[in-house]
Amino acid sequence: MRARSVLWLLAVLVLLLGACAAPQQAPEGQAPAPAVEEPMEEPAEPLILRLGQNAADLRSLDPHFATTTQDRSLVDMVFNALLRYKPGNGAFELMEPDLAEDFPTMEMVDGKQVWTFKLRQGVMCHPSEVTEAYELTAEDVVYSLEKAATPERSAYAGEYNGMTFEAVDDYTVRITLETPLSPVLFYPKVANYSGGMIVCKKAIEAMGDEAFKTAPVGTGPFMFASYSPQEKVVLAANPDYFRGRPKLDGVEMRYIPDISSREAGLLAGELDVINGIPDIAWVDRMKGEGDVQVDVFGVGEVATVHFNMTKPPLDIPEVRKALAYALDRDEFLALFGEPIAENVYSPVPAKFLAGGLTREEVEALGLAYDVDRERARQMLADAGFPDGFDLEVVSSEMTGYRRIYESMQAQLAEIGVRLKVNIVDHSTMHSLIRQDVNPIVVYIAWRPNADVYLTRFFHSDSIVVTGAKPDTNFSHYDRIDDLIEQARGETDPEQQIQLWKEAQIQILEDMAAYPLHYQQQVYARRANVDYGHELVSVFALYPGIDENTTIQR
């Protein structure tokens, strides 16, 4: 503590050195404006929650194009879906009806699954610049789901292949599936995540898809009010929200990409909630500030190390296993600290999703790959690399990625493997790894269920560049296609989970990928902010702000 205050003194000294270059403030036009009276906190003031988000700007508030944390969190407040994850807890078992009155009924017609949803009555679409408020009906729902299934109008079209939508009457929607799915796989497609969000047909048709990206119209607790580029999006309470008028009068989402500024804003009382740093040291320190609470919650984005099985010498299984034994999960974990990050032992995180493998399970199978550098060196020598070898990778400049690559570099050096890490900006890394440049790819991602994880990262169709539908299979792995497909068609949940586990055991036996840990979400808030629900896990990667959220005064 003393060291810190000395350092602060030094910092201030440095600052003064700079400031003293200017003598006493010369009178001039740009002199500091006379202090404008700080708005005093009066009860009459509207209750606006100000959220500092780690982003420079929005990308798209069309929910079917919203893929980043900052967009998902806004979309989450503006839109509803047929079903939803319970606020603050994304566990599948806790899902509840949202725009639907109840869970859908399912019947088999000619070998096809037909799901029927009854809609709530009296749900109102927000008014907008181009449309009046109007009641949401089956027509909107069908229109929205069809939009989500159209590649030109949605980033999630692939998830709605083989599905048809129809409005039976104003309050009944029927969805027909070519290939049957278990609820575990079907419900997320119509839930409040990604493509399941329901947009208001009249509004989007009146303004066009492009304009809708910065002026979204839905049915949620908050409605879009204004957007100032690079600065903020303002949402206003929806007085006609079907679960009741929100306790807050509005939400201001500010774009503040620099953590020091967000932190300063929170401590100065200019912000109520901020996106923090996923680091236990930061969390502990913020907890020490008065009036500030820190929440660490799921969902955890899983960091996995994918070995490219086509790039020598990683085509040799023993070499991949040697690399796995050289890596120390706990060392990576220490860079973030528990509980912000927690170890995982299979690509699907067992804590959040059905189908993941626990530590006990992999240990029993001898597939935990706990660090053993002596064994790693031996395996490398046996494989013909007693002096190690060289690898070259690109890494994003973003801390989350860079930290893992840099730590991996030091760890692999222990067994003589020289990893050259070239730093590029984030979107360049995403482009380059999709062009198959990296022999080792670290990927940090959240996917809503085991099928999506396994299909997109390990199905042969998803192999980068050369697959039938190139996606994110960086390992070029092709040995569990049948298991993935079998599990997808399996309607018995127990059986399905078993198949998923089998698939992942295969991955670990082949060491196609080394599961590292998941990184949870870290948000700090002023102590008087009450989200209105307990925080366990939120798919939208933010604390979840809804009609029950409030600021105590």
Place this chain on the structure above:
Amino acid sequence: MESTLPAAPAAPELRTQRQRAWHTFKRNRTALVGLAMVVLVALVAIFSDTVLIAPLTDAEPTPLLAPYDPTIQDPRNRLLPPSWEHPMGLDTYGRDIFSRILYGARVSLMVGILSVALGGILGVILGLVAGYSGGAAEQWIMRSVDVLMAFPSLLMGLMVLAVLGSGLTKMIIAIGIMLAPGFVRVVHGATLGAKQNDYILAARAIGAGHPRILFRHLLPNILGEVVVLASIWVASAIRVEASLSFIGLGVSPPTPAWGTMIREGVQYLTTAPWIALFPGLAILFTVLAFNLLGDGLRDVLDPKSYQ
């Protein structure tokens, strides 16, 4: 300015000019302090490990001035505050910051000096030619400079780096390219002013060749200004390196660089201020050293300062 006093004295006087320069320099206290600081940074850069001696014994370099290997990570003790064992604390990977600062002098010095050399040589040649020759050459050079200067310099560096990819050499090239147009403009301006001087006109009148006029008469005349600017640009180059690293496109890890260290530390400015503070001070010290030295050199190199 009397036409009898040539701007650049002829060869026989050179020795005495050098002596006189050294004499002036010795008496300039700021310059000596600057020189001492630059030498200190250079020594630290060279002797932070045994890189000079190691090849003789065919061994890997080991830390010499630095107490630890700057790439050794100790994640379980990360963010340790300064102590006797680690005078500047440990960073986010648990690496010794003091050792990293010492090694980091290498990157800053190399980027600072080499990129200014690159930009300065390009800039002086083009600026002199443009200012002296006038006409089409001037138009072409200055309009190209206008095009390049139309890019905000930091963003130009960012784009060059984005195209080239990151790394030490690329960083030097990017900053060199970034600085060159600025040099051209200033040298061009100074040349425009200087070539109106009587002694240049006189040299022309007596039929001196263009290269002779350019390099024997014009160049020495503007050299003082170039050196003063170069010292500012070394400072700028080091700061730009820090800025580009702050954006995240610095030299490749695990090579320690002050800019990258600040980027890392800025997130922790309130949690672990030592991470960003010390590299900031190191930059301050080094830049200050070059500025002081540059000021002193200016007094010495400027022919007009001999009394």
Place this chain on the structure above:
Amino acid sequence: MIRYILHRLALAVPILLAVFTLVFLVVRVLPGDPAVAALGDYASEEALEALRERMGLNDPLPVQYVRFLGNMLRGDLGRSLINGKPINEQVAYVLPYTLMLTAAAVAIGTVLGIPLGVFTALRRNTWIDYVGRIFSLAGLSVPAFYLAILLIFLFAVRLGWFPAVGGGDLAQDPVGSLRFLVLPAFTLGLIMTASVTRLTRSTMLNVLREDYVRTAQAKGLHRWAVLLGHALRSAMLPIVSLIGLWTASLIGDSVLTEFVFSRPGLGKMLVGAILQRDYSALQSIMVIYAFFVVVINLLTDLTYGFLDPRIRHSQSAQ
């Protein structure tokens, strides 16, 4: 004179065209593409391909070039590839913030820097000179983003004098938004002050030794008349050049400051465009920058002519 200005402005057209073409080509050499940036890590190749098609990125380069150029000539900067918002609107929103910041920083740099430089030159080798020089050198040595963060923590968090983040509401509350301007403007202004002080001092020292200054002094002209009428006036050439340079580069250097202060601005928009590979935004903003820089350079050259008649004559002779 007017012919000269028109001549220079006419020369600006090919410069802007060259900038546009250069940027158009360079952004397409950059690794990465806007579709990936827009859809993030969730995107599948199918979705990316659909988006590329919709963005018009699959058209041949010449077609894209003519399309962008044609729109720009009509004054339409097109729409952002990422969020579909008209770029005209976004630029109109952020530009005043950047201009205010630049103007304020240049004002601080000039108003503080020149007198300080003259003063230290006159008091050469006294303790005032040393202190002034060391402080100005130190100011010059602090990276802008570092200074920005220290300023935030001292004046926003510890003292609470100024807001920590944001740019204020320029349209609704222009006076209130001045409070948001102070810290960023001083961040950039102090660094420029240091630079201007240094150059002013060194050129003043040069000029003060010139024979005509000595002659003027010998003639018994008043000290201040000599200083302002002769010395400072001729010292202004490189200083004006430097101020021009700074004004141009401040527009760009404002980037990191805008970033740290979360202040809207052209620089921040540009970095976003680079990182997200928003080609249409990138091209437009670069051309806007180029336009400003061309104008600033022209003003610099005109000031040159004003200060040194010899240059004016040789220029109008062309």
